[in-house]
Amino acid sequence: MQTALDHFEENLSRARALAGLAHSLSELTTEAIDLTDILRATLVLSVSALDQFVHDFVRLGMLEVHQGTRPTTDAHLSFKVTLGSVQTALADTGRDDWLDEAIRDTHGWASFQHPEKIAAAVRLMSSAQLWDEVASQLGSTSLAVKTQLSAIVDRRNKIAHEADADPTNPGHRWPIDEILVGDALGFLDSVGHAIFAVA
Secondary structure, eight states, X not given: OHHHHHHHHHHHHHHHHHHHHHHHHHHHSOTTSOOHHHHHHHHHHHHHHHHHHHHXXXXXXXXXXXXXXXXXXXXXXXXXXXXXXXXXXXXXXXXXXXXXXXHHHHHTTOOOOSHHHHHHHHTTTOOOOHHHHHHHHHTSOHHHHHHHHXXXXXXXXXXXXXXXXXXXXXXXXXXXXXHHHHHHHXXXXXXXXXXXXXX
């Protein structure tokens, strides 16, 4: 499980380095040079870090449930695997690489960014009331945490899928700055660590 958190921190460090690059370049250039796309890339990379963390964390947690070192959940018991996976499992009951592969196959297309998707994924390996417990860790409310996370993910989607174009102001993009990106990075970092702590 620690490896999932370690990778999360490494990925966030890469995002922070990108934000640092934008800041350094802004000090060396004039406002005529538009550096906002570096900030947009930072935001996309930050959300990707959380997404990847949830993928890894849940997969490792599900393997722990299978191995009997973590309590099972109803969602875990209803996780579907292929008949091929069942045949592999029955051929050697001491192995669990078949489950690792089945989880990767099933979740490979999934995006664990929005609060509901993250909570559904975590239920596969934990009975934690995820957002209530995360909010408690952060000294907030579950509604506030989910709202802030959704806003960050929605902005990421505008960047990734709509080129961050502002439809109310054709030819312009939504504004972005170092403060917005820094706040998002800090929040995503806190959310990832809180998920790790409570699930």
